[in-house]
Amino acid sequence: xxxxxxxxxxxxxxxxxxxxxGLQQGVHAAREALSDAEMEWGDIQFAFGGSSAAGNADAMxxxxxxxxIPFMNVSNGCATGGSxxxxxxxxxxxxxxxxxxxxxxxxxxxxxxxxxxxASGLERWYGETGLMLTTQFFGMKIQRYMHDYGIxxxxxxxxxxxxxxxxxxxxxxxxxxxxSKDTILNAMMVxxxxxxxxxxxxxxxxxxxxxxxxxxAHKFTSKPLFLKGxxxxxxxxxxxxxxxxxxxxxxxxxxxxxxxxxxxEMAGMTRDDIDIAQLQDTESGAEIMHMAENGFCxxxxxxxxxxxxxxxxxxxxxxxxxxxxxANGEPVGxxxxxxxxxxxxxxxxxxxxxxxxxxxKTAYTHVYGAPGISACTIVTx
Amino acid sequence: MSNQKPIxxxxxxxxxxxxxxxxxxxxxxxRYFFPAKRSNTHEQVELSTKGxxxxxxxxxxxxxxxxxxxxxxxxxxxxxxxxxxxxxxxMVESRLSGVKAEDLKIGMEMxxxxxxxxxxxxxxxxxxxxxxxxxxL
Numbered sequence: 001x002x003x004x005x006x007x008x009x010x011x012x013x014x015x016x017x018x019x020x021x022g023l024q025q026g027v028h029a030a031r032e033a034l035s036d037a038e039m040e041w042g043d044i045q046f047a048f049g050g051s052s053a054a055g056n057a058d059a060m061x062x063x064x065x066x067x068x069i070p071f072m073n074v075s076n077g078c079a080t081g082g083s084x085x086x087x088x089x090x091x092x093x094x095x096x097x098x099x100x101x102x103x104x105x106x107x108x109x110x111x112x113x114x115x116x117x118x119a120s121g122l123e124r125w126y127g128e129t130g131l132m133l134t135t136q137f138f139g140m141k142i143q144r145y146m147h148d149y150g151i152x153x154x155x156x157x158x159x160x161x162x163x164x165x166x167x168x169x170x171x172x173x174x175x176x177x178x179x180s181k182d183t184i185l186n187a188m189m190v191x192x193x194x195x196x197x198x199x200x201x202x203x204x205x206x207x208x209x210x211x212x213x214x215x216x217a218h219k220f221t222s223k224p225l226f227l228k229g230x231x232x233x234x235x236x237x238x239x240x241x242x243x244x245x246x247x248x249x250x251x252x253x254x255x256x257x258x259x260x261x262x263x264x265e266m267a268g269m270t271r272d273d274i275d276i277a278q279l280q281d282t283e284s285g286a287e288i289m290h291m292a293e294n295g296f297c298x299x300x301x302x303x304x305x306x307x308x309x310x311x312x313x314x315x316x317x318x319x320x321x322x323x324x325x326x327a328n329g330e331p332v333g334x335x336x337x338x339x340x341x342x343x344x345x346x347x348x349x350x351x352x353x354x355x356x357x358x359x360x361k362t363a364y365t366h367v368y369g370a371p372g373i374s375a376c377t378i379v380t381x
Numbered sequence: 382m383s384n385q386k387p388i389x390x391x392x393x394x395x396x397x398x399x400x401x402x403x404x405x406x407x408x409x410x411x412r413y414f415f416p417a418k419r420s421n422t423h424e425q426v427e428l429s430t431k432g433x434x435x436x437x438x439x440x441x442x443x444x445x446x447x448x449x450x451x452x453x454x455x456x457x458x459x460x461x462x463x464x465x466x467x468x469x470x471x472m473v474e475s476r477l478s479g480v481k482a483e484d485l486k487i488g489m490e491m492x493x494x495x496x497x498x499x500x501x502x503x504x505x506x507x508x509x510x511x512x513x514x515x516x517x518l
Contacts (some may be wrong), residue, residue, distance in 0.1 A: 117447060123416060125389040127447035129498060129509050130440060131474055136462055139438030146437070147487045191438045192482060246404075246415035247435075247464060247472040 005093045005217035006223040006379065008037025008210030009344045009369025014328040015174030017204055022053060022331070024056025025206035026105030027063045029334075033101065033208040040359035041065045044124045044210070044299035046091060048084040049103040051333035054204075068367045078280075078369020080205070081234060081336030086375060088211050089230045090317030099212040107203030111292040115138055118370060120243050122150035134370065135199065137242040139191030142285025144240075146193065146205055149300035153193055153294035157184040159284035160198045160326055166313060169354035174203055177325045198284040203329020209344075221350050228378045229267035235372025242370045253363075254364060255374040256280075256293040263364075263376040264295075270294050274378070275360035276346055277317060281324040291319070294366050294376070318356050321346060336367035336375060343379050352362070384505040388498055393419055393510050394427065400495045401427035402510060405469060406495045413471040427466040430493040431515065437463030441483045451499050465491050479513035489516040 010032025020028075022376045026049065034041060049057025050073055058071040073192060076083040081104035088102040096126035115134070117127040126132050145151060161181045167173035179197055187195040215223035235241050238252020264270065271294075279294060281287035288306070292299045296317060305311060311319035322328065322342040343363035345351045361381045368374045387395045393402050393459065405417035406426045417425050443457040444450070452458070461477040463485070478494055491512040498509035 115447070123389060124393065125448065125509070128449040129388065129450050129476065130444045130449070130450055131462060131464060131476070133440065133444055139463065140436040143438055144436035144487065189439070189441055191439075191441065208428070214425070244415075245474050247474075249466060249468075249470070249472055295414070302494050 002093065003214035004089050004211055004227045006209055006211050006340070006344055007213040007217050007220045007224050008033040008039060009341050010034070010036060010340070011017065011341055012206040014173045014203055014205030018249070022051050022105045022204060022206070023059055023245050024178060025204060025222065026051070026057060026103055027060050029105065029206035030064055030101065030103050030207040032096050034085075036161045037210045039210065039220065041225045042067055043203055044099060044101050045069060045097040046100040047071045048074050048087040048100070050080040050084055051078070051104065051106045052077070052080060052108075052335065054105055054107040057105070057268060060103070062356035063177025073371070077371065077373060078330075078332055079232060079367055080333045080372040081338070081374045082367045083085060084320050085337060085340060085377065086210065086230045086232050089227055091209055094215055097317060098216060099210070101208055102337060103206070103208040104335075104337045105206030106332060107204040107331040110202070115243070122243060122245065131245070132243055134242050135191040135194070136200070138283045138285060139194050141240055142283070142289065143193060145285065145289055149299070151303055152287055153185060154181070155288060155303055155306045156193065156284040157181045159281065160184045163281065163320060163324045163381055166321055166354055167327030169352065170322045173327050174322040174329045175323070182208065193253070193286060194283050198326070199205070199328045200325035200328075203331050204333040205334045205338065207334045207341045209337060209340060211373060220264050225344050225347050225379050228269065229263040229265075229381050230375070231259050231262035231266060232373070232375040233262065239307030239372055241372035250316050254293050254368075255372050256290060256330040256368055258295045258356035259374040259376045260366065261356045263378055267378040269362070269378060273362055274317065276321055276343065276356050276359075277361045277364040277366070278321070278324065278342055279319055279366045281320055281326050282330065282369070286368070287320065287324065290366055290368065294364070313356055315353055321351070321354055321356060332369070336365070339365035340377055340379065341366060342375070347379060347381050384495065385508050388507040391426045395495065395508060399430070400493065401430055402473065402493065404472040411499045413453055415471055415473050428470055428473070432465040432467040432512070434477075434485065434487055434489045434491055435464040435472050436465045436487060437477065437485045439462055449499055461485060463512070476509070477513065478507050478511040481500060
């Protein structure tokens with residue numbers, strides 16, 4: 001079986017783009033990826049793509065060209081992008097096709113996501129009485145975690161401050177103005193202990209990645225990157241997930257733990273091998289908990305790591321180097337692919353003012369979302 | 382006094398002097414479920430009315446649909462929510478009543494309370510469960 005390379009990357013800036021549909025942003029990202037790989041759409045043999053709120057990805061062929069390729073729509077909640085990537089990876093790995101695209105885009109209305117109890121297999125009263133809000137889940141999960149492991153609100157603010165600082169160096173990010181730790185801490189509380197600057201918002205944006213068999217990658221680029229591991233997991237018994245009217249008393253691991261383990265096993269690597277990481281930061285607390293769930297530290301060690309600045313751009317393990325979800329927003333279909341895009345930019349040494357020094361060679365991504373799904377990747381030079 | 386009816390069937394015993402949440406227990410695994418699951422292996426059980434607060438937050442903005450609370454954004458009062466650990470059974474997510482956010486503490490003792498939530502078109506009170514502190518604060 002062949003290894004899989006990433007040979008072309010494209011993005012449409014995240015944030016709000018009036019007058020442009022999500023699908024058009026997807027086409028923009030796809031064309032940018034084709035140009036990056038010095039390819040034509042006709043060279044692409046298959047594609048996986050998805051959005052959660054901006055239409056069917058396969059409608060992109062109207063703009064990109066009617067070449068008759070299999071273009072499969074993916075719909076997998078917050079892991080839509082990760083699932084597209086994993087599907088493309090598996091398709092190449094299986095030998096079915098040599099060159100393909102994973103693309104994701106979205107355009108969400110402002111404000112918190114609307115929840116539909118029936119779509120999540122829940123009873124109507126759960127939504128009607130005001131219990132079905134993602135923001136409540138995030139507040140309650142980090143509240144318990146802070147209680148158990150001594151994480152402070154100050155550390156929650158450090159995570160958000162870092163996100164805006166990194167985004168200020170990223171021309172594709174949405175919220176590019178630095179926000180001080182005090183402003184973050186004293187801002188309006190959304191769901192205790194999380195203030196409004198600690199949460200990401202639904203947004204818009206698109207990312208496309210072109211992948212191929214590793215042994216032909218040098219035909220298209222002098223800087224191929226290699227997808228060494230990619231895995232997806234859904235929730236195991238005992239995990240604490242959004243939209244749960246009840247929970248098991250006996251607590252279990254999150255889906256992240258399984259996805260992360262499987263990814264490292266595939267890559268034959270350990271956490272110490274990773275130079276930079278993009279971890280799902282739906283809010284500040286998520287980034288903190290995901291540092292441990294992904295195995296980069298023990299529960300509770302985050303407090304010192306954050307206070308010491310170890311996850312900043314110049315730290316021991318830079319995390320969310322492009323500003324993460326907090327500063328880019330979360331266009332669901334594109335979000336997981338944005339993380340991989342940023343890793344590719346960093347590993348190519350093309351990240352400009354936010355470039356992590358010391359020639360990073362290995363990079364990790366982790367996406368997590370409703371209703372308890374997680375996908376991880378490892379990309380190397 | 383207006384008529385009262387539960388916001389949903391099979392959620393809690395009602396009417397009752399000592400209402401209880403209705404869950405189910407899987408006879409094969411012994412696991413508890415809430416709300417109750419309908420299955421051949423599940424038997425309906427009345428859940429404990431007392432437990433401890435496992436975690437909490439406060440809903441500080443007015444929820445969008447499918448929320449049916451009748452507040453306006455202007456007069457919306459933030460409400461606390463949390464998970465109550467019912468020992469030996471399950472943790473149940475619930476609104477928390479009779480307590481201010483600053484008095485909430487993980488581990489505090491809580492008990493079930495059935496309270497009017499909104500009125501329906503017929504003027505009946507739709508009753509919803511919540512948990513309130515067992516002791517005066």
